[in-house]
Amino acid sequence: MDIIQHSIAVGKYLVSPLIRHQDDGNFAASVSIRSGRGSGMHDRVMRFTPRFASHAAAARYAVAQGLGWVRERHPRSAPLALPCAG
Incomplete structure (x- = not known):
């Protein structure tokens, strides 16, 4: 069973x-990196x-690894990381 825990925005x-x-x-370990909403949502999963x-x-x-992927593409986004209920 896969468990999603401590998502970070x-x-x-x-x-x-x-x-x-x-x-x-x-x-x-795997990580899901989700962006967008509704029909425009994109979910990248790395194993x-x-x-x-x-x-x-x-x-x-x-x-x-997930935060590293985000930082490589959007360096200014990284300091805004906040834990989310998951």
Whole structure:
């Protein structure tokens, strides 16, 4: 089961970590980066190959990668990051 936790609003983007518990006991990390609304919404999902010993470590990695992606494209948006209910 995928879990979205602690989404972060950054400018026009919503960065949400997606963490999956693996059969071997480790955790896989992905991140959703959403922008737009309604029929104009776009959702980019990136899956990562490293595996993590804890849910928290996987979530930190996913958020860092998502924020890095946003910062590369919109450097001025990065300081506006605020946690959202997720």
